[in-house]
Amino acid sequence: MSAQIIDGKAFAAEVRAKVAGHVDRLKEEQGITPGLAVVLVGEDPASEVYVRSKGRMTVEVGMASFEHRLTADTSEEELLTLVEKLNADPKVHGILVQLPLPPHLDSNLVINSIDPAKDVDGFHISNVGLLGTGQKSMVPCTPLGCLMMLREQLGSLSGLDAVVIGRSNIVGKPMANLLLGESCTVTIAHSRTKDLAEVVRRADIVVAAVGRPEMVPGDWIKEGATVIDVGINRIPSGEKTRLVGDVAFESAAARAGAITPVPGGVGPMTIACLLANTVTACCRANGLAEPEGLTA
Secondary structure (H helix, E strand, C coil): CCCCCCCCHHHHHHHHHHHHHHHHHHHHHHHCCCCEEEEEEECHHHHHHHHHHHHHHHHCCCCEEEEEEEECCCHHHHHHHHHHHHCCCCCEEEEEEECCCCCCCCHHHHHHHHCCEEECCCCHHHHHHHHCCCCCCCCHHHHHHHHHHHHHHHHCCCEEEEEEEEECCCCCCHHHHHHCCCCCCEEECCCHHHHHHHHHHHHCCCEEECCCCEEEEEHHCCCCCEEECCCCCEEEECCCCEEEEEHHHHHHHHCCCCCCCCCCCCHHHHHHHHHHHHHHHHHHHHCCCCCCCCCC
């Protein structure tokens, strides 16, 4: 195996340490504590785990954590009223409504009711539009984490050939926009792409975000390319299951210059970037300089 393994856990710990440093300075110099409000509707087990760890890490970096847990039968009106209250609360700088919501709630309506300046998930239609037109926005956490890892690994990305496999609104599309912003030549590929293997083979940067286990074999990877695997797929392994990415790790690592593992690659960066976005939102709300190294 020749590729350098990109340690997402270690890098996420560095990002959280930077966030904690910014939070300390905001408290000392401005008397401001950045605050993150997380809203969980219902009892989805995976969402419970996310919300718990988000809350824990928010407190660890010195920020204020506001958790709102609502029952699964909460009405749309009640949820929108809570979002309105959080929009108006000066102690809350970031608002995250944990997805998926129960089926009777309109996710788009709820997300677009969040003040775009507090939308630390970067899903509000205004932030999507701002990112798509190269303006200052809140950037979705997973693509932001991927971009930070690529910059750390490669320095300048200018002129590199990047292929994003997957066209979701949460990862694929914003990732492509971020890479365009770094002056990459960007292709968005997906399940309907003709001769996907050849498209991927020419890429200096491959970001795989399709949600299909080990869909990208090693022989699709150009020698020395940097591979960012966003996929988290659970597959059977004897009596139990194990996690794998969208890329066949062993065979890809034999050709790539650098690659993220699953687990322990992109995953830890998502919460770290959520905290980074909250500090950025706090600085913008107070007319202060944005934290260096934590934004797109």
